[in-house]
Amino acid sequence: MKTKKELLMNLRLALSSLLLGMLTAFMVQAFQWTLEDRKEVTFGLPGEVTILTMFEGPQKVSAADAASAREALKAYLNDQSLALVYASVGEGRPEMIVCDPHHILPWLPRAGNEGPDSTTARAYLFRGTYTAHRWSALGTAPLLPNGVEVAGVIDAPPGTDNLQYVRTIGREPLPSGRYTINTTDPTQVKHILDLFYRMGFVPQQSQKIPLLTYFLQNPLLMITLLFLAMGHVCAILDWALYIRGRAREFGIRWRHGALPTDLVRENLVGGLPGLGVGSVVGVILSDLLVAGIGQTNPELGNFRTLASAAVSFLIVIVTWSATLYGVIKTRKEVNIDA
Known part of the structure; x- marks a missing residue:
């Protein structure tokens, strides 16, 4: 029973x-x-992130001042253990630009983590793209800016769509567009916005994406x-x-x-x-x-x-x-x- x-x-x-x-x-x-x-939204950045959409502002900025602000941005990201990712949308080069001195991005090789004093940009081509095929066949990458060294071929991270490569920040001026940083701290975000302002940009949108809220x-x-x-x-x-x-x-x-x-x-x-x-x-x-x-x-x-x-x-x-x-x-x- x-x-x-x-x-x-x-x-x-x-x-x-x-x-x-x-x-x-x-x-x-x-x-x-x-x-x-x-x-895909954060390109693999861990933790809390903020997306800054920047466009050219009305302020007049000289090339020397913009370059100084760009180097200050690299030094600040290094000091604060932050990473920054830019992804092209629409017009312009089909590229990503990163500054990741502490190897926060898991898909970026360590050799691509430039220090704050580096002025030579390195590029990693995304496997299977037109640029990667041209580089393998002819040794040329016509979509890259002048002076950027090709460091290798890697798998594309999430959310890249038809982007061709990722490069580190060098002497080339930063473009307007969407920048993603792995922080939502108001003080850090404000300081980064101030540095972008010194480069001639103003924010169109600042969007926080906390993990729990997402x-x-x-x-x-x-x-x-x-x-x-x-x-x-x-x-x-x-x-x-x-x-x-x-x-x-x-x-x-x-x-x-x-x-x-x-x-x-x-x-x-x-x-x-x-x-x-x-x-x-x-x-x-x-x-x-x-x-x-x-x-x-x-x-x-x-x-x-x-x-x-x-x-x-x-x-x-x-x-x-x-x-x-x-x-x-x-x-x-x-x-x-x-």
Whole structure:
């Protein structure tokens, strides 16, 4: 009788955990997609970032003053352990410009991290681009500014679209456009804006992208979290009804000295097989569904799948334990009062 009871309980838990496992896997997938989307926006800069959109201002600036401000900008980024990334949009050279003296950008080779005193710009061509093919075939890179040395060919970072190469800051004047820096500190941002002003620019837009805010403003991630929360509410209601249906059994156990914690522990251990099987199968089904929709090969043994299964199993254990304790404790107090 006990074996049949545990079998039915595990079957019920497995079905609920399967659905929760699918929703958890979708949530982890949405979290990963959100991170990848943010990497495209920030070009892989970690932490909090600010995007400055600069255009030429009305102030008159000499070439010497602009060059002095440019060198001061490089020195400030070095002193503050910051990185700056420019990406061309629309007209102009299809390029990226970086200043990363402390190797914050993971995709940029260390040799490309110029110090504040460097005046020679180095360029890394993006693999598979027109410029990289011309360099491999003819040894020329016509889209590069004069005086820029080609240091090698690398894989393009996220968000580069049709950009051809990345170069470090040299003697070439900086162009107007969008600059991304890995800070939201008002003092640091203001100082950088002041240096840009000395180079002849004024800000058109200053946009902060904090990591938490970016997650909260992502519709896919928020909808997935909402579905996961609603799924847990449904599971709790279903499990609570099941536990209340065993009130007579628990009443007999209470009269013989069983504590609520003993009943919770016993039913938690007995339900682990159903919780575990349901969570794992749900995650696998979710990955197969996503792979089928995206027409990609499923990778069931990767870190994301394992992490999804572990997170799902942990969540359903906590949910099942809390439901058990809440219902059993409440029913016991009601029974005593009665």
